[in-house]
Amino acid sequence: MPLSLSIVTAQRSVMERNDVTKIVVPAAEGQITILPKHAALLSALGIGEMLVFAGNQIEPYVIHGGFIQVLNDQVSVLADAAEHAEEIDVARAEAARERAQRRLSGQDSEVPRGGVDVLRAQLALQRALARVRTARRHRTGQPSMR
């Protein structure tokens, strides 16, 4: 019996389907794979790529923190933000990455020195990188980074 999976954020329901055979998700403690008959699980999520295997396709998503619950082959992902790889605005993600990198290296002229919230900038960088990587890897017709 396949898994049924839903990905929701506070703003919207991102996806929902019940023919999923395998899920790879960035949990807080590292990447985990969920197959049917997985034990009941509640876990925090990290930032990164999530792969949904359904039919003979792999649907890539990018997930930015949140939670996952697995119970009786019902998988719910409550993400802070989630997008399908096709939905990612690569130009925006690139711009966000550059901005975060500038902030972290202290070269941002808009922000006074010492006024940088390092933790926030690091998280922003992480999110931007996850978006860019996921989009690059899966976007059709675009050269792959790796």
Add this chain to the structure above:
Amino acid sequence: MAGGGSVRAIRDRIRSVGSTAKVTRAMELVAASKMRRAQDNALRARPYAQQMIAVLSRLAAGTGEGSEHSHPLLESRPVKSVLYVHITADRGLAGGLNGNMNRAGAALLLQYQPDVERVAVLPVGRKGRDFFRRAGMDLVADFSELGDFPNFEDVRPIARIIMEDFLSGKVDKVIIGYQRFVNAAVQRPTTIQILPIEPPASEEGADVASNVEFIIEPSPAALLNTLLPRFVEMQVYAAILEARASEQSARMVAMRQATDAANEMASDLTLAYNKARQESITAELLDLVGGVAALEAS
């Protein structure tokens, strides 16, 4: 020409009432389309809210009552200071919506005031802000002008402020008040406690779930640590979305009533106008007939 002046006055009034009706009709249509979007936003936030409540109740149940999994945001302490988050519209012309909410908020605060040292208000929306400012209340921040369709990120700072104030011990209880969207015709002023968090009572599924051994990663405490702040944010967000849907539907109904009233007034005036016109014509005719008769008699 006895009635001439009043005929013209009536005609001017018909014209002005008619243009008022046009304005209120336009506002009704705008509100109707905004209501659909606002309602949509509120509906789309619901699955997340439901799942989060399910996860939270499982986590509370799964960790068991014996094990001490308490978290500062769950901590209930003697209430010395209350913070009230008051959600209203930025604009009026929405019937009794804002007035009812302000009255409900004031009633709530009056209920607490005798027993606590401090009552403060965090207004979200100009109508409520102005109301509590005039009342001389202590306003901790002002989140007016969030727009008709705020997103999650717009709302997070509100949640952050109330959590900070709660965790630092500045306030012991946080209540949120908003117009709950029942349907397009009915909105109900609602107040709920958001801090300390009262873990949602486990529902149907949770009875089964409490027997299931959950693997919890990284740890129940760590999970609560990220889940509870999200829960607060989600509740604030959901309340604001409901309030926005209520606002647009209340405005739509109020504007429809105004349009109907204006049209009715216009038809009454048209009747009066025709009567007055008829009278003035009759009077002129009588003058004429009288004049001819006088001439013939002489």
